[in-house]
Amino acid sequence: MADTTNIPANLPSQRHTEDRYDPQRIEEKWQARWQADPTLYAADPAGAGRKKFYVLEMLPYPSGALHMGHVRNYSIGDALARYMWMRGYNVLHPMGWDAFGLPAENAAIKNKVPPRQWTLRNIEHMKQQMNRLGFAYDWSREVTTCLPEYYRWNQWFFLKLYEKGLAYRKNSKVNWCPECATVLANEQVVSGMCWRHEETPVEQRELEQWFVRTTQYADELLEELDQLDGWPEKVRTMQRNWIGRSEGALVDFKIDGPTGLAGDKISVFTTRIDTIYGATSIQLAPEHPLVGELIGNDPSLHAKVEDLVAEQRRAKAQEDVEGLEKHGVFIGRYAINPFNQEKVPIWVANYILMGYGTGAIMSVPAHDERDYDFAQKYGIDIKIVILPRRTSEPPAAGEPEKPVLPYTHKDSMLINSGEFNELSNEEAIKKMTAFAEEHGFGKRMVTYRLKDWGISRQRYWGTPIPMLFCEKCGIVPVPEDQLPVLLPENVDITLEGGSPLGRIPEFVNAKCPGCGGSARRETDTMDTFVDSSWYFYRYTSANVNDRPFDTPTADYWFPIDQYIGGVEHAILHLIYSRFWTKFMRDIGLVHNDEPVQRLFTQGMVIKDGAKMSKSKGNVVSPDDMVAQFGADSTRMYALFATSPDRELDWQEAGVEGVHRFLSRVYRFVMRHAETTGPKGTSPAISSDGSSPKARQIQRKLHQTIKRVTDDFQGRWHFNTCVAAIMEFVNELYSAEEEITAGKISKPLLHDAQRLLVLLLAPFAPYLAAELWETMGEKQPLLRQPWPAYDPELAKEDEIEYAVQVNGKLRGRVTVPAESGETAIRERALADEKVKPALEGRQIAKVIVVPGKLVNVVVK
Numbered sequence: 001m002a003d004t005t006n007i008p009a010n011l012p013s014q015r016h017t018e019d020r021y022d023p024q025r026i027e028e029k030w031q032a033r034w035q036a037d038p039t040l041y042a043a044d045p046a047g048a049g050r051k052k053f054y055v056l057e058m059l060p061y062p063s064g065a066l067h068m069g070h071v072r073n074y075s076i077g078d079a080l081a082r083y084m085w086m087r088g089y090n091v092l093h094p095m096g097w098d099a100f101g102l103p104a105e106n107a108a109i110k111n112k113v114p115p116r117q118w119t120l121r122n123i124e125h126m127k128q129q130m131n132r133l134g135f136a137y138d139w140s141r142e143v144t145t146c147l148p149e150y151y152r153w154n155q156w157f158f159l160k161l162y163e164k165g166l167a168y169r170k171n172s173k174v175n176w177c178p179e180c181a182t183v184l185a186n187e188q189v190v191s192g193m194c195w196r197h198e199e200t201p202v203e204q205r206e207l208e209q210w211f212v213r214t215t216q217y218a219d220e221l222l223e224e225l226d227q228l229d230g231w232p233e234k235v236r237t238m239q240r241n242w243i244g245r246s247e248g249a250l251v252d253f254k255i256d257g258p259t260g261l262a263g264d265k266i267s268v269f270t271t272r273i274d275t276i277y278g279a280t281s282i283q284l285a286p287e288h289p290l291v292g293e294l295i296g297n298d299p300s301l302h303a304k305v306e307d308l309v310a311e312q313r314r315a316k317a318q319e320d321v322e323g324l325e326k327h328g329v330f331i332g333r334y335a336i337n338p339f340n341q342e343k344v345p346i347w348v349a350n351y352i353l354m355g356y357g358t359g360a361i362m363s364v365p366a367h368d369e370r371d372y373d374f375a376q377k378y379g380i381d382i383k384i385v386i387l388p389r390r391t392s393e394p395p396a397a398g399e400p401e402k403p404v405l406p407y408t409h410k411d412s413m414l415i416n417s418g419e420f421n422e423l424s425n426e427e428a429i430k431k432m433t434a435f436a437e438e439h440g441f442g443k444r445m446v447t448y449r450l451k452d453w454g455i456s457r458q459r460y461w462g463t464p465i466p467m468l469f470c471e472k473c474g475i476v477p478v479p480e481d482q483l484p485v486l487l488p489e490n491v492d493i494t495l496e497g498g499s500p501l502g503r504i505p506e507f508v509n510a511k512c513p514g515c516g517g518s519a520r521r522e523t524d525t526m527d528t529f530v531d532s533s534w535y536f537y538r539y540t541s542a543n544v545n546d547r548p549f550d551t552p553t554a555d556y557w558f559p560i561d562q563y564i565g566g567v568e569h570a571i572l573h574l575i576y577s578r579f580w581t582k583f584m585r586d587i588g589l590v591h592n593d594e595p596v597q598r599l600f601t602q603g604m605v606i607k608d609g610a611k612m613s614k615s616k617g618n619v620v621s622p623d624d625m626v627a628q629f630g631a632d633s634t635r636m637y638a639l640f641a642t643s644p645d646r647e648l649d650w651q652e653a654g655v656e657g658v659h660r661f662l663s664r665v666y667r668f669v670m671r672h673a674e675t676t677g678p679k680g681t682s683p684a685i686s687s688d689g690s691s692p693k694a695r696q697i698q699r700k701l702h703q704t705i706k707r708v709t710d711d712f713q714g715r716w717h718f719n720t721c722v723a724a725i726m727e728f729v730n731e732l733y734s735a736e737e738e739i740t741a742g743k744i745s746k747p748l749l750h751d752a753q754r755l756l757v758l759l760l761a762p763f764a765p766y767l768a769a770e771l772w773e774t775m776g777e778k779q780p781l782l783r784q785p786w787p788a789y790d791p792e793l794a795k796e797d798e799i800e801y802a803v804q805v806n807g808k809l810r811g812r813v814t815v816p817a818e819s820g821e822t823a824i825r826e827r828a829l830a831d832e833k834v835k836p837a838l839e840g841r842q843i844a845k846v847i848v849v850p851g852k853l854v855n856v857v858v859k
């Protein structure tokens with residue numbers, strides 16, 4: 001892509017080949033050199049006496065090609081890695097492949113290519129794309145999760161989890177996609193449909209599955225979120241909600257009248273035991289085990305409850321239980337409130353879920369939104385038992401004022417609650433819970449929304465779960481020395497009929513290590529979130545073969561200093577990997593409590609206001625961008641278009657604009673590089689301030705270094721720091737005349753270009769390398785110290801103030817930067833444009849906002 005149409009007016013017209021910025025030529029030359037030098041981006045071994053920095057981008061699924069979301073993610077990480085190298089850190093910046101998963105199986109069916117071959121071919125291609133984009137990865141540490149040298153450690157971890165009672169088997173209802181013929185995680189169910197098959201409703205099935213006991217660490221996972229202050233608050237909130245801890249009490253309501261085998265009481269979980277005197281009904285989930293017994297053989301009731309069950313299942317599959325119109329049925333039975341012995345009716349309601357709490361609630365309509373609506377609808381009693389807390393004065397006379405219902409505030413005081421009257425809400429919760437415990441009908445209880453992690457998948461392309469089933473011995477783990485349990489190749493893959501592994505007798509039939517008899521091998525494979533839960537530890541010592549990784553090396557590199565990825569991984573991946581770290585710590589494998597110190601979630605890349613997708617035809621391919629504008633322009637645009645946490649609407653004209661800017665940089669340096677004076681490697685900057693223009697260049701240079709440095713250290717608004725570099729280049733162009741006239745000293749001109757190239761290095765590494773060499777520099781750019789700025793030289797000589805009179809802009813004045821308030825004030829009041837507005841009026845006040853504004857208040 002030639003830039004002849006975009007030559008700025010002030011550019012001299014002489015043109016020969018070196019004057020034209022040709023990214024393809026430059027980038028291909030440097031790519032070849034960089035790839036030939038495997039030490040270039042290699043991290044030093046652990047403990048090499050330097051301060052470490054572990055920067056990591058989330059590893060991609062090898063789908064076949066990079067998309068713009070990847071390019072953005074990696075451009076952020078790469079800029080940071082390069083900056084940290086220049087800051088002198090021992091940087092670890094690896095890359096790998098989340099290589100197991102269903103798409104490989106789908107591709108195998110569609111294109112008749114074995115999943116392994118399809119996956120490795122995609123990896124090859126994507127790696128080549130990454131290299132073309134110039135990302136600085138230490139490929140000697142590449143991790144590919146579908147290879148036995150990696151997944152054997154998944155199996156090893158599974159055995160450890162099993163040994164510690166943290167992996168177990170249970171029957172459970174699962175989300176089942178009939179198209180995928182596999183179990184889906186809740187998150188893979190999108191409004192009741194499969195995430196991959198948007199038209200296929202997800203079914204509920206009963207299956208025996210392997211689970212990992214993540215709930216064992218629920219409290220720690222929750223509590224440590226408070227310490228993760230390098231994480232976005234929104235991610236911490238999402239995790240808190242996901243863990244969903246609630247503290248309350250379990251209270252038993254006796255069933256009135258005859259009871260059967262299932263028991264004579266209903267246990268409810270409540271976080272508001274202080275309102276229990278206001279309970280006017282019990283609500284059961286339609287699938288509560290007591291329901292059948294309680295309704296006896298009333299066919300019409302049975303039918304009604306069946307309807308509720310069906311309705312709730314439909315809503316569950318569509319993940320919209322919240323949206324259900326709430327209704328229920330009174331089943332003609334009563335329970336007894338243990339606090340006041342009152343009989344309350346028992347209902348079955350469509351909005352109560354068996355999977356949450358005990359599947360039964362006490363309904364307190366006066367003090368709960370949902371209960372209130374339900375009671376209004378069915379004419380159930382509403383009893384007020386708490387009031388706004390009494391302030392200093394008791395109500396003047398008679399009845400206290402009734403609150404607006406439902407009154408749900410916690411800052412309240414009890415009434416109509418027997419011996420607990422007048423207690424505050426917190427006191428009441430404590431005393432009433434203790435009362436229930438003393439009398440044997442209740443206890444304190446904590447519940448979580450977090451569930452154990454179901455890791456069984458009935459698919460082929462995953463880590464085989466290393467377990468055996470023996471008729472005699474039951475469940476038997478595969479002995480450690482028999483790992484890995486290899487995933488067989490040449491498998492006939494279909495999506496029907498459960499796991500393809502189950503159809504391979506050589507795989508299924510095994511010898512029992514316990515009794516030597518015949519055993520059946522587990523045919524489920526692991527959820528791929530297992531792979532991504534610990535992959536970043538493997539990077540620290542990717543080539544050890546007798547352990548998952550080397551502990552002292554992991555100790556040196558962990559925690560990850562900066563992790564960068566999409567917010568869609570805020571919950572599962574990041575909760576599972578936090579869990580995995582805690583488990584590894586408890587078996588002595590690591591010594592850190594948390595895997596990630598700082599987390600950054602970049603915004604999505606969209607096009608024309610919509611998510612890029614093949615069906616919308618709005619996909620922008622990184623290859624096309626690189627072919628048209630070069631890798632540097634593509635990467636730099638991804639950082640320049642908006643701040644990295646925001647959504648980026650991809651504009652080709654924007655990439656072209658960056659290309660134009662890089663052309664300007666290229667031409668300027670090509671024109672002046674030979675005139676630059678003495679060469680040196682010192683980061684000190686010439687103090688030439690001989691002419692006003694020289695001083696201006698010098699000031700702008702120091703200001704630009706400050707802005708770029710501040711952004712790397714702080715808020716990461718790379719868009720504004722790229723803008724600052726652009727302004728600096730404009731400044732250089734505006735000095736062409738003085739340069740030609742020899743009014744800018746050679747050392748200053750040299751420094752200006754040299755430092756410009758250093759500042760560009762994290763954003764446009766190819767062009768920076770080319771210009772660096774052009775200037776005669778021999779040392780690799782990445783090992784150059786990051787430029788320092790002099791705050792004195794960065795200071796403005798003069799500052800412009802807007803002058804307002806009664807808030808209205810009247811004029812502008814320029815004062816020396818070091819001026820005090822009195823001088824600024826005098827200068828403002830004396831201004832020719834301001835004076836008329838002051839005429840004949842009395843000055844009441846003059847407010848000086850330093851660096852910005854003078855506001856004169858007149859009467």
Ligand SMILES: [Zn+2]
Nearest residue numbers: 177180194197
């Ligand atoms: Zn599906």
Ligand SMILES: [Zn+2]
Nearest residue numbers: 470473512515
């Ligand atoms: Zn056996």
